[in-house]
Amino acid sequence: MTMDLLTLIVLLPLAGFVLNGLLGNRLGKGFVSVVGCGLPVLAFCATVQAFLQLQASQGAALAETAYTWATVGDFRFEIAFYFDRLSALMTLIVTGVGSLIHIYSTGYMKEDASYARYFAYLNLFLFFMLLLVLGRSLLVCFVGWEGVGLASYLLIGFWFEDPAKAAAGKKAFITNRVGDAGFLLGMFLLYHALGTLDFDAVNEAFNGPVAPAVSASLVGVLLFIGATGKSAQIPLHVWLPDAMAGPTPVSALIHAATMVTAGVYLVARLNGLYLHAPEASQLIAVVGLATAFFAATIAVVQTDIKKVLAYSTVSQLGFMFLALGVGAYGVAVFHVYTHAFFKACLFLGAGSVIHAMSGEQDIRRMGGLAKRIPITFVTFAVATAAIAGIPPLAGFFSKDEILWFALASERGGSPLLWAVASFTALMTAFYMFRLLWLTFLTPSRMDHETEHHVHESPFSMTGVLIVLAILSAIGGFFHVYHFLEPVMPMPAESEALEHLKLPLIFFAVATGLAGLALAVFVYRGGLGRAEQLQRRFAGLHRVLSGKYYVDELYEAVLGRPLHWISERVFLGLGDRALIDGSLHGLTGLAQRAAGRLSRVETGNLQFYVLLAVLGVVASLAWMWGHG
Amino acid sequence: MDRTQLLLTLSIALFCLGLVGVMIRRNALVMLMCMELMLNGVILSLVTFAERTATLSGAVLVFLVFVVAAAEIAIAIPIVLLLSRQRHTLDVGAYSELKG
Amino acid sequence: MSLETLLLYFFAAAALAGGVLMLIARHPMRVALALISSMLSLAGIYALLGVHVIAVFQVLIYVGAVMVFMVYVIMLLDVRDPSFLERYGRAMVPLVAIAAVLAVALSAAVSRGKMITAAELAPRHADRAAATFEVQPFSVEFIERYWLHFELTSVLLLAAVVAAIAVIKAGRRHDG
Numbered sequence: 001m002t003m004d005l006l007t008l009i010v011l012l013p014l015a016g017f018v019l020n021g022l023l024g025n026r027l028g029k030g031f032v033s034v035v036g037c038g039l040p041v042l043a044f045c046a047t048v049q050a051f052l053q054l055q056a057s058q059g060a061a062l063a064e065t066a067y068t069w070a071t072v073g074d075f076r077f078e079i080a081f082y083f084d085r086l087s088a089l090m091t092l093i094v095t096g097v098g099s100l101i102h103i104y105s106t107g108y109m110k111e112d113a114s115y116a117r118y119f120a121y122l123n124l125f126l127f128f129m130l131l132l133v134l135g136r137s138l139l140v141c142f143v144g145w146e147g148v149g150l151a152s153y154l155l156i157g158f159w160f161e162d163p164a165k166a167a168a169g170k171k172a173f174i175t176n177r178v179g180d181a182g183f184l185l186g187m188f189l190l191y192h193a194l195g196t197l198d199f200d201a202v203n204e205a206f207n208g209p210v211a212p213a214v215s216a217s218l219v220g221v222l223l224f225i226g227a228t229g230k231s232a233q234i235p236l237h238v239w240l241p242d243a244m245a246g247p248t249p250v251s252a253l254i255h256a257a258t259m260v261t262a263g264v265y266l267v268a269r270l271n272g273l274y275l276h277a278p279e280a281s282q283l284i285a286v287v288g289l290a291t292a293f294f295a296a297t298i299a300v301v302q303t304d305i306k307k308v309l310a311y312s313t314v315s316q317l318g319f320m321f322l323a324l325g326v327g328a329y330g331v332a333v334f335h336v337y338t339h340a341f342f343k344a345c346l347f348l349g350a351g352s353v354i355h356a357m358s359g360e361q362d363i364r365r366m367g368g369l370a371k372r373i374p375i376t377f378v379t380f381a382v383a384t385a386a387i388a389g390i391p392p393l394a395g396f397f398s399k400d401e402i403l404w405f406a407l408a409s410e411r412g413g414s415p416l417l418w419a420v421a422s423f424t425a426l427m428t429a430f431y432m433f434r435l436l437w438l439t440f441l442t443p444s445r446m447d448h449e450t451e452h453h454v455h456e457s458p459f460s461m462t463g464v465l466i467v468l469a470i471l472s473a474i475g476g477f478f479h480v481y482h483f484l485e486p487v488m489p490m491p492a493e494s495e496a497l498e499h500l501k502l503p504l505i506f507f508a509v510a511t512g513l514a515g516l517a518l519a520v521f522v523y524r525g526g527l528g529r530a531e532q533l534q535r536r537f538a539g540l541h542r543v544l545s546g547k548y549y550v551d552e553l554y555e556a557v558l559g560r561p562l563h564w565i566s567e568r569v570f571l572g573l574g575d576r577a578l579i580d581g582s583l584h585g586l587t588g589l590a591q592r593a594a595g596r597l598s599r600v601e602t603g604n605l606q607f608y609v610l611l612a613v614l615g616v617v618a619s620l621a622w623m624w625g626h627g
Numbered sequence: 628m629d630r631t632q633l634l635l636t637l638s639i640a641l642f643c644l645g646l647v648g649v650m651i652r653r654n655a656l657v658m659l660m661c662m663e664l665m666l667n668g669v670i671l672s673l674v675t676f677a678e679r680t681a682t683l684s685g686a687v688l689v690f691l692v693f694v695v696a697a698a699e700i701a702i703a704i705p706i707v708l709l710l711s712r713q714r715h716t717l718d719v720g721a722y723s724e725l726k727g
Numbered sequence: 728m729s730l731e732t733l734l735l736y737f738f739a740a741a742a743l744a745g746g747v748l749m750l751i752a753r754h755p756m757r758v759a760l761a762l763i764s765s766m767l768s769l770a771g772i773y774a775l776l777g778v779h780v781i782a783v784f785q786v787l788i789y790v791g792a793v794m795v796f797m798v799y800v801i802m803l804l805d806v807r808d809p810s811f812l813e814r815y816g817r818a819m820v821p822l823v824a825i826a827a828v829l830a831v832a833l834s835a836a837v838s839r840g841k842m843i844t845a846a847e848l849a850p851r852h853a854d855r856a857a858a859t860f861e862v863q864p865f866s867v868e869f870i871e872r873y874w875l876h877f878e879l880t881s882v883l884l885l886a887a888v889v890a891a892i893a894v895i896k897a898g899r900r901h902d903g
Contacts, residue, residue: 603723609650613825620832637739643830644746656755660762678776683868689781693788694880698887700793704800705894
């Protein structure tokens with residue numbers, strides 16, 4: 001059974017999708033819950049077993065070919081799975097955190113009518129995500145890539161009767177597709193140059209003695225464009241905040257823990273390529289940092305609990321790309337790992353708050369929930385501290401490493417990167433504690449009806465929150481980047497700056513605490529001081545609330561011209577004039593010809609006799625002429 | 628000219644006269660009668676050949692043609708009558724519903 | 728020129744004249760009478776040829792049944808029918824022209840063919856034809872070899888009768 005272990009891991013959620021999709025509605029919520037949660041848990045157990053095998057073999061990768069997709073001449077395209085340390089880590093996160101979120105969903109989505117459909121889609125997502133992280137070649141990865149995009153669309157627009165929610169799903173899918181164009185181009189170039197799309201082969205080719213006949217930077221940039229789409233970096237970040245229209249567990253799973261990290265995974269996996277692509281790496285670092293900074297500034301003024309977390313995710317992803325850009329691939333993956341825990345905990349906690357508040361999501365109307373829903377409060381607080389970088393929680397370790405390498409990495413680290421990143425970390429701490437205070441610790445601004453109904457969530461939800469909070473607390477002690485070093489070498493650190501390492505750690509902690517202090521100062525008594533500040537910086541506040549008007553820019557520059565072209569050129573000219581016109585022309589021609597020809601039918605009997613006689617004469621003449 | 632040629636030419640002449648009559652006369656019954664004339668022309672040529680080759684089968688065939696002609700006229704006239712009762716005229720120009 | 732040839736020419740001319748009269752006459756009754764005279768001339772021709780059986784049948788069936796029927800029907804007609812005034816259809820000239828072309832074509836075809844001259848034919852003429860086309864040999868031949876056709880024609884006549892009745896009945900129902 002060992003050889004088929006990876007295929008089993010991938011196929012278990014697919015079985016869940018099929019079973020729940022086809023039979024779920026008929027067999028009731030109990031069946032759906034058992035199948036929908038049980039199969040991911042089984043996949044997690046299988047992953048653990050594969051992991052143990054990996055450890056036993058000193059990290060030698062497991063590879064399995066499941067199916068030969070196509071054979072075109074000399075080229076074989078196979079669906080193959082590859083399990084090395086990186087995939088092991090990613091798969092553990094996906095199945096582990098995924099299973100927890102599935103269990104949470106049984107509580108959160110209990111009242112929903114489309115329960116079976118929800119779990120079917122969630123299992124489908126898990127299947128595609130596993131294809132993505134376990135795929136041996138870029139091709140299988142791309143199948144998973146597209147598949148998670150599809151699952152994301154289905155789940156964001158889960159309550160599709162609301163047109164705004166359906167539009168959000170559409171926006172996510174289309175923005176992803178824009179990025180996918182870059183991905184595809186990168187794949188084509190790689191295949192053309194190397195003749196293979198297997199990750200290990202690509203890395204070897206670039207690390208080998210002979211440089212391949214394609215510019216590593218070009219391929220790197222193209223693949224990064226794909227990553228920007230999937231991981232919501234500037235300029236393709238616009239879909240992630242809108243994606244909050246989906247159910248909260250979906251936001252936790254897809255838009256915090258797993259799918260959005262696919263871009264990070266891709267770049268990290270192809271580290272052999274990016275090591276030889278300095279321009280691309282620089283671009284990645286700059287884009288990542290810019291995204292982190294701008295998303296943090298927007299998060300400061302957001303008033304919807306989920307939107308704050310969404311922008312926070314975008315910002316944290318920016319940090320991960322910053323780490324990738326300076327060559328610290330292992331550190332980026334470390335941050336993926338810790339981020340999965342605390343962000344999932346935060347989103348699920350937000351879900352618990354929304355559940356308690358009977359659907360209210362505006363933090364201006366919350367407050368004072370700490371005593372009413374204590375478990376949610378404590379777990380949320382732990383996760384907030386983790387993301388702010390308070391030691392010894394998980395976020396501290398990973399963020400600190402990122403900041404260190406942003407400064408000291410020989411592959412593009414610089415003080416400027418470090419300074420902006422540190423300021424962003426300060427903002428992160430600030431807005432996260434702002435969220436915590438406004439939601440739980442300030443005096444209550446709830447309206448009485450909602451306040452009356454506030455209640456702690458069921459154990460299926462709080463239990464998961466507790467597990468994730470514990471992981472956020474202790475997860476940082478497992479230094480992932482050391483674990484991954486055989487696969488992803490760490491960049492060289494600048495010798496000159498070695499002495500700054502310890503002070504930097506203290507500075508980072510200080511930043512986190514400063515953010516906490518600032519948040520407490522502004523929001524202690526509620527919204528009063530915040531509103532004063534808002535009035536003083538009205539212009540800035542407006543720009544930030546408008547999210548820098550990026551959506552409006554896209555609408556004006558891209559949306560409306562495309563719409564105009566579709567309407568005028570394609571519909572008016574192409575469709576109506578050309579296609580309909582030619583069809584009408586043809587039918588008109590047929591009709592006119594028929595009209596003319598129908599003059600033969602005079603209805604006059606004798607005319608017909610004339611025609612008959614004419615025919616006879618003609619045939620006689622012909623016979624006569626041809627003897 | 629010898630007899631056979633004469634008779635054959637007569638037969639052709641009768642046939643064409645009948646054809647002309649069908650084409651140019653406007654009364655339905657007159658058209659029918661012209662058709663009979665055509666038929667007679669054909670029968671004449673049949674008889675001519677039958678007599679020349681002295682085959683009885685030719686005569687039998689002619690007899691059968693007579694029978695068919697009788698049956699034909701027995702049906703055609705009632706049809707014409709009914710048609711004329713619809714349009715209250717025997718003018719063939721009035722029956723042009725298939726026009727166009 | 729023997730009597731036979733003379734008579735032949737006479738009857739031929741009569742048949743032709745009858746045909747032409749058919750085209751010209753205004754009243755359908757006159758057309759019918761022209762046709763009858765044509766048919767009688769043809770009967771004469773058949774008799775001259777020696778095919779008396781056919782001649783008799785021509786008079787009996789064609790003139791005696793078909794044309795009488797026709798005459799009855801014509802007598803039912805209204806004199807004020809517009810077809811009496813407008814004898815000819817609209818496309819008369821081209822039609823006549825076409826028919827003339829046809830006639831020329833056919834007769835040219837006939838005259839091109841190899842014809843046995845009258846001299847060759849003359850010895851065979853009178854006796855054999857007369858002997859062959861007597862009523863008795865005719866009947867024997869008919870019943871012996873062509874009995875199937877005989878039966879079929881009787882079926883045909885039955886069908887014609889049924890059809891005629893059906894047509895009239897339909898007409899009657901239509902008129903209500």
